[in-house]
Amino acid sequence: MEFIKRYLPIAGLLGIVIGVQLLTSATDTAYYLTQLTMAAYYSLLIIGLCVLMGYAGQISLGHAGFFAIGGYLSAALTSNDFSAYRETAVMRFMDTAGLLLHRQSLYGEPLLNIQPWPACIIAVVVAIIIAFLLGIPVLKLKGHYLAMATLGFGIIIFRVALAAEFFGEADGISEVPPFQLFPGVSVTGDFSDRVQNYYIAWGLLLLGLVLLLNLIHSRVGRALRSIHGSEEASEAIGVNTARYKLYTFVISAAFAAIAGSFLTHYNGGIGPSEAGVMKSVRYVAIVAVGGMANLWGVLIMGILLNFMSLRGMFGTYDDAVFGVILILIMLFAPQGILSLRIRNIFRTKRNDT
Amino acid sequence: MELSLFLQYLFAGITYGIIYAIVAIGFNIIYNTTGIINFAQGEFLMLGGMISISLLHFMPLPAAITVAVVITMLVGALIEIVFIRWIENPSVLRMIVITIGISIIIREAALHIWGESVRALPYFIGSAVTSVSILGTKISPQVLIVIGVCSVVVVFLSFFFKFTSIGREMRACAANRRAATLCGINVKNMVTFSFMLSAGIGALAGAVMSPITYSQYDNGTGLAIKGFTVAIMGGLGNSPGAVAAGLMLGIIEAFSISVLPLAFQDAVAIAILLIILFIRPHGLFGSSEAARLKEF
Amino acid sequence: MLELSAVHKYFGGLHAVNNVGFKVAPGTIKAVIGPNGAGKTTLFNLIAGGLEPSSGTITFKGRPIQGLKPHRVASLGMARTFQNIKLFHGMTALENVMLGCHIRSRSGFLAGMFNLPRTWKEEKDIRARSMALLELLDIAGYADVEATSLAFGQQRAVEMARALAMEPDLLLLDEPAAGLNIYETAEIARLIERTREMGITVLLVEHDMSLVMDISDEIVVLSFGEKIAEDVPDEIQRNPDVIKIYLGEDEEAAV
Amino acid sequence: MLKIRNLDSGYGKLRVLKNISLHVDGGEIVAMIGANGAGKTTLLHTITGLVKPTEGQVEFHGRDCRRLPAQKIVASGCSLVPEGRQVFATLSVEENLILGGYVLQRQKGKGAILKELNHQYELFPVLRERRSQLAGTLSGGEQQMLAMGRALMSRPRLVMMDEPSTGLAPLIVRDIFRVIVRLREEGNTVLLVEQNARAALAIADRGYVLETGKIILQGPAEDLLANRDVQRAYLGREKIE
Amino acid sequence: MKNIVKKAVVAIAAVGMLALPGLQAAMADTIKIGAILAVTGPSFLGVPEANTLKMLTDELNARGGLNGNKVELIIKDSGGVPEKAISFAKQLIEEEKVFAIIGPSTSGATMKIKNIAEQSETLLLSCAAAEVIVNPVAKWVFKTPQMDSDAVRKIYMEMNKMNISKIAVVVGNTGFGQAGKGQLLEIAPEYGIDVVISEVYDKAATDLSAVVAKLMANKDIQAVVNWSIVPAQSIIIKNIRQAGWDVPIFQSHGFGNIKFVQAAGDAAEGVIFPAGRLLVADVLPEDNPQKEVLVKYKNDYESKFKEDASTFGGHAYDAFKILCRAIEQVGVDKHKVREAIENMKGFVGTGGVFNFTPENHNGLGLDAFEMMTVKDGKFTLYQK
Secondary structure, rough: HHHHHHHHHHHHHHHHHHHHHHHHHOOOOOHHHHHHHHHHHHHHHHHHHHHHHHHOOOOOOHHHHHHHHHHHHHHHHHHOOOOHHHHHHHHHHHHOOEEEEEEEEOOOEEEEEEHHHHHHHHHHHHHHHHHHHHHHHHOOOOOOHHHHHHHHHHHHHHHHHHHHHHHOOOOOOEEEOOEEEOOOOOOOHHHHHHHHHHHHHHHHHHHHHHHHHHOOOHHHHHHHHHHHOOHHHHHHHHHOOHHHHHHHHHHHHHHHHHHHHHHHHHHHEHHHHHHHHHHHHHHHHHHHHOOOOOOOHHHHHHHHHHHHHHOOOOOHHHHHHHHHHHHHHHHHHHOOOOHHHHHHHHHHHEEEH | OOHHHHHHHHHHHHHHHHHHHHHHHHHHHHHOOOOOOOHHHHHHHHHHHHHHHHOOOOOOHHHHHHHHHHHHHHHHHHHHHHHHHHOOOHHHHHHHHHHHHHHHHHHHHHHHOOOOEEEEEOOOOOOOOOOOEOEEEEEOOHHHHHHHHHHHHHHHHHHHHHHOOEEEEEHHHHHHHHHHHHOOOHHHHHHHHHHHHHHHHHHHHHHHHHHHOOOOOHHHHHHHHHHHHHHOOOOOOOOHHHHHHHHHHHHHHHHHHHHHHHHHHHHHHHHHHHHHHHOOOOOOOHHHHHHHHOOO | OOOEEEEEEOOOEEEEEEEEEEEEEEOEEEEEEEEOOOOOOHHHHHHHHOOOEEEEEEOOEEEEEEOOOOHHHOOOOOEOOOOOOOOOOEEEEEHHHHHHHHHHOOOOOOHHHHHHHHHHHHHHHHHHHHHHEEEEOOOHHHHOEEHHHHHHHHHHHHHHHHHOOOOEEEEEOOOOOOOOHHHHHHHHHHHHHHHHHHHHHHHHHEOHHHHHHOOEEEEEEEEEEEEEEEEEEEHHHHHHHHHHHHOOOOOHOOO | OOOEEEEEEEEEOEEEEEEEEEEOOOOOOOEEEOOOOOOOHHHHHHHHHHOOOOOEEEEEEEEOOOOOHHHHHHHHOOEEOOOOOOOOOOOOOHHHHHHHOOOHHHHHHHHHHHHHHHHHHOOOHHHHOOOOOOOHHOOOOHHHHHHHHHHOOOOOEEEEEEEEOOOHHHHHHHHHHHHHHHHHHOOOEEEEEEEHHHHHHHHOOOEEEEOOEEEEEEEEEEHHHHHHHHHHHHOOOHHOO | HHHHHHHHHHHHHHHHHHHHHHHHHOOOEEEEEEEEOOOOOOOOHHHHHHHHHHHHHHHHHHHHOOEEEEEEEEEOOOOOOHHHHHHHHHHHHOOOOOOOOEOOOOOOHHHHHHHHHHHOOEEEEOOOOOHHHHOOOOOOOOEOOHHHHHHHHHHHHHHHOOOOOEEEEEEOOOOHHHHHHHHHHHHHHHHEEEEEEEEEEOOOOOOOHHHHHHHOOOOOOOEEEEEOOOEEEEEEHHHHHHOOOOOOEEHHHHHOOHHHHHHHHHOOOOOEEEEEEHHHHHHHOOOOOHHHHHHHHHHHHHHHHHOOOOHHHHHHHHHHHHHHHHHHHHHHOOHHHHHHHHOOOEEEOOOEEEEOOOOOOOOOOOOHOOOEEOOOEEEOOOOO
16 A cells, blocks of 8 residues: 555556656757756756655755866866876776776767766766765855855865866866767767667666665664754654754755756766856756655656756846746745645535535 | 965955855854754845946946845845745745745846846956956955955944844844743844845845846846855854854865866865865854754 | 762752752552643753753663654653643644654654555554554543544643553653643543552653642652752651742732 | 633644633732643743743733734833843843833933842842852852843743742842841742642742643632642642641 | 536637638748847847847848748747757757757857757757757757857967967856867866966956956966856956956957957057957958858848847857858759758858868868957957
């Protein structure tokens, strides 16, 4: 029973995902899949942030930083030319291990890169390590201090991306190669692989969702919610609050890094704006709109708002739209936009009976 | 390092520092009466600059600045009345998100009102190249005006809080809101007033520094982050601490340029902030006891 | 079971706990009483790990625990309740009790995310055990009700159940009868005695004299951070110092 | 002076007070006793407007003050000495007192404040000695006196005191209770909320017993002191003597 | 739980409805030109570009369009953000089926969509400056702003004349600044110039007197080159002059916006910089081939938008006009148009006289620049 309750909506979502693909392909509007794919990757980060903010109750205004770590490292390792280091021991070892990629640039120059798989793993592991090291001191802070510290972390990542030649400075990194997951299946923005990439992105998102749903319904999830309720009482029943907060932070950072890595391969590039403060704020806004501790709500809003933004539906008011949404939601529906409707529906129903 | 060069750095540092301190004091005034960090504080500086530039077409400089300060104060009051006043027991998270939203909206509104172009008030004395010589170092008189005005503001504020009855009442709200209510003080009006005060100070600083730093729709954000850094370094709510921390950070930043590439200037400031947060979250000049009492 | 010796705690200039030492023998009920502000809650937090003593030692089952984090103390087998009931908002009564099983279960983040069979089974056990506890305390009917919306007395019971779910050796009760009426207080007293019958040692702080006198094996009296008496209830009631500090010199005050 | 009828109050969904009715007449000391968590503080907060009642009436001097904000209620002459003193720790003693006279200053000007200030210094000589000290550095008893002095600065018609004896040594409690008695002699009205039931009832004219949000007993103070239930629950007398 | 499913269905239905306009648009019979411009965001060069494109499109349609076809302009605001540029590029190419894309305004965004343009064989006429956009050459990608390297050469040639050999380089941390810094450092040895110090400042910097102090401390420095498109470029020259430092200041063509001059006030006097002739259109000799084009564009723009024309708008102007000319020549066939552009010679634009070749997708040379200076708050030609 419990099992069905948890997984039925996921099956429903899977059905919708497939349905949308079939519908768009049939109506020759498959181009919608491009933005749906990108939105899925952003939503992967957002559901991770949702567990951190809504369940463990810790704000992070620096999550774009983790996204950027994942994206930038993947991009730099797979796109920067390491030919100059060809003879170093590390490179030789990686070469024999098959981790290097010899290829040619679009213009015929030889390039020596690291394979996307190891690059992605390195990127995510680095993000995890940074989240771990950062989380230990940062998560001791509360309220404004926590907000400011995570914001500061985001700014530092942004500055590094902007100042380091390795990361392409202000222009970012372009011409990132496809990420071959299995033979015949790659993460790439090529028009011909669009449907395939749509399923990769949504498959990843659904997997992430299942993992997080499992988590919040487990012993750990219960403990996380208890931390959000009262740290003191939660300690008293034996929950190692510091460790739980830290692990949640690390998991959400890993989700962000994976999203960053995949989206960068999909887009074929990344720029410093991905690490910007506005991006972090936007993620927080979407989590707030979705209702903080409501994974499904956050997921739906994440897809919807990112999709609309990526299609340019907000025009020159893109940031303003997010500002207005943020305020309206926080003022009138701090439990998220879906809470409003649900409550109203229930209210009318109750009046009927 | 030669004396003149040293002084050059020092003045640069004091200029940054005093501006940061003013922003930080703006944060503190609101924080003290409400426990809220107003992330839109930087926008008050922007508004002060932009409005006085627009008004300059119609009136002389002093009048333009005065009217701009008044208008910004009204904006501050409006923000408090519309967004803050009626929320009962908001969580810190909610207030952070709301003020960030306000900041975005003001910024975007400014973009659509004034466009993206950069403007500046004229130099109050002389022109862009006028400079005065101090111990062999040449600096713009506007720098001295900024330092002077900001110092006057700081002194004025400390007198205001110490010796006027409304200042005393605001301190009472800061010390204990409930007890202030029980004394018959309308705490909500005090909060509105604190928003006006901090908006006014921000606007004045924004106007005075406009010739040096220029005004643009988005130049509040960077200042707000630095100002917040300084507010935390000085101990949230501690205004003398903010001045000390502001000057310290400004001078560190200025001298960091002599050894580090400029690109890392901001990273230095943020790194200092993170280190302080980790080892002394209540700030360099705040007391841990006071910080504990202000637990969120 | 629990032993305090020469414990001091300063807050700034305030000497909140001054040279307090006593023992709690296994299987007994011990009460700490004293007027408001006598340092009882501070003492409780020192034992449960929320605060670190300025000096002195606290040992639990023979090992020093002063300065340990509360969750470490809890995992050693010490459970506590709070004066102003701290149930978790937005969770049902059952979930609250299930949280009490936290230290007696093991599934971590990865196991939780992948929902391994082991986790599945553990979850089932926890649920069954928690239901049993709710039944024991006669509140099984409210299992699926949001805990914080229950009546005060029921909330106390849920909190007790949560503490018992931890299967503690020592149970700390911070004013368990606060806010309860006479009947509910009697109920709590019965419950505490049953707890002892289950082999759990109890240390409680309480204002309600009748409750303390009824159930305690021994009583410690605190005043201004100092221990002024420690004895069986009957002796405490006769102790002139206790009468003086605890009840105040009412004759004079009436003047 | 103060009339409360069928009052319900609480925080959010939590109903703390249920159907409370009571009255306080001019010139008397009324004691409200009850255990921790019985709802005593909530009652005082509801009267002062810090908590809004969900049902019932609160009438002060014939004026319905249910809808008034807290500061207006204070201005109409109903002062609260809050639990735990709540002095302005970062302000000096004298500033604390002046702030207490905020209402008076608005109504009668600065001169009235100075006069009232002297009156408080007379009542609590120790405060005069410490007038320029920061309130946070005072001892517990001194803070309690400051809190009382501050509440009295506005020349209230009704003073409500929430647990004035908390955490104080018996000697100091005695001093404070003496001041309360003196206040009555000067014509003030006092609503005293106390856990220290014996001390409170000893100086009160009338008393109420609050238990889990309901008034279960009321009457002249002597009667309550003699009541066996009260003795058993709040005085511990049955077993002790 | 049912609610969630219901909601998801509603959301999908909404998405489906969005699809309809797209379908209709694809059937219309016009030449669609897409533009991805940074109208908002930290680099806001897109405003004059968008204005110019709108103006030109209206003008063209008023005259009956291109070869009788109406031109439809679709402007997307990228906010200077690469991922949006990518999304918009795909959207324009696939859904709108645009004939060509003008923009993006920034090099970073251009580089991100370069491959998309190549793959989909869509003409991309970038308004961004960086060299890498057209070097190495990509078949479908062109750009209209002058080469950074040519601007650098112009400056170095002037320095050689002035006997300056030791310089300081300061740049803003935008794509424009970074690219300029690279070129300045790379080309310096060719002209026997030694870059003693190079510094990068933040695009939002508000005071740079400390960095000026650092430069001043180095007595070898004979000139300062500042390369930037952000307001801070006015701040730095102001700070230099305030410090009483009388060093020759060179700026990049990014200084070619009168607002920066106004912002710098007196400090801008005497600044030397290379730029397209748009800035000095009025004072150009009559026999200059660009004179007519420049004066017309400038007057049109300024009378329509009540603000000074800038070289950035000029880049969009050139891109649009080049495209139109190619379409007029060979009709609406993207392969032919591409070839026509690649072989276009002697096209007179605001940026200079364009001569494209299959190897040179920029088409401008050193002569596209004039050295200019500021006199009495106005741009004038620089004469030694």
